[in-house]
Amino acid sequence: MSTSEKSGYHHGDLRAALLSTAMEMLEGGEPFSLRAVARQAGVSPTAPYRHFKDRDALESALAVEGFRELLAILGDGRDLPASPPDLAEFAVTYVAFALRRPALFRVMFGKACNDADDERVKAADALHDLLAGALDHVFPDADASALASAGWGLAHGLACLYLDGKLQAASGEEVTERVRSAFLAITSVGS
Numbered sequence: 001m002s003t004s005e006k007s008g009y010h011h012g013d014l015r016a017a018l019l020s021t022a023m024e025m026l027e028g029g030e031p032f033s034l035r036a037v038a039r040q041a042g043v044s045p046t047a048p049y050r051h052f053k054d055r056d057a058l059e060s061a062l063a064v065e066g067f068r069e070l071l072a073i074l075g076d077g078r079d080l081p082a083s084p085p086d087l088a089e090f091a092v093t094y095v096a097f098a099l100r101r102p103a104l105f106r107v108m109f110g111k112a113c114n115d116a117d118d119e120r121v122k123a124a125d126a127l128h129d130l131l132a133g134a135l136d137h138v139f140p141d142a143d144a145s146a147l148a149s150a151g152w153g154l155a156h157g158l159a160c161l162y163l164d165g166k167l168q169a170a171s172g173e174e175v176t177e178r179v180r181s182a183f184l185a186i187t188s189v190g191s
Contacts, residue, residue: 015051017041022058026103059107060120066108067123070097080137084187091155091183092176098159
């Protein structure tokens with residue numbers, strides 16, 4: 001069996017093959033380097049350098065994929081939220097993503113966005129813009145940017161508390177209810 005038959009790599013999709021392999025390794029809990037990813041993908045040890053300057057560049061590309069996936073899930077066929085309960089569902093979806101893809105979630109938020117990495121900055125900004133737009137739609141007289149930061153901070157904080165074992169739940173339904181009620185408690189203050 002040739003290298004390309006073994007790995008699924010065919011001329012023209014090396015970057016995608018490397019990202020797919022790195023994602024599998026990341027989510028499988030395997031430490032990875034560019035060499036390890038190349039070995040697992042069945043390509044030469046220098047092949048990843050055609051697309052990624054170093055491990056940080058590969059991690060950044062994974063983070064971009066994660067941001068895009070989360071953005072797609074949050075916006076998947078939905079209208080902008082029309083009420084605080086609709087907004088709470090954004091938070092529920094966000095936390096569910098973090099719990100379903102913990103390693104990717106940590107890569108997405110483990111490092112500050114580097115202004116030199118335009119794709120990562122754009123992907124993170126698109127997520128923030130979606131949240132700001134949703135909050136502005138429900139609370140048009142409020143500071144949408146401040147509300148987006150607060151809402152994102154609440155959802156992100158709950159996700160991290162669950163990931164770090166500081167909050168525990170017996171079921172996914174319990175997580176959903178806690179996230180929903182926490183978000184509704186905050187958005188209903190002063191109403």
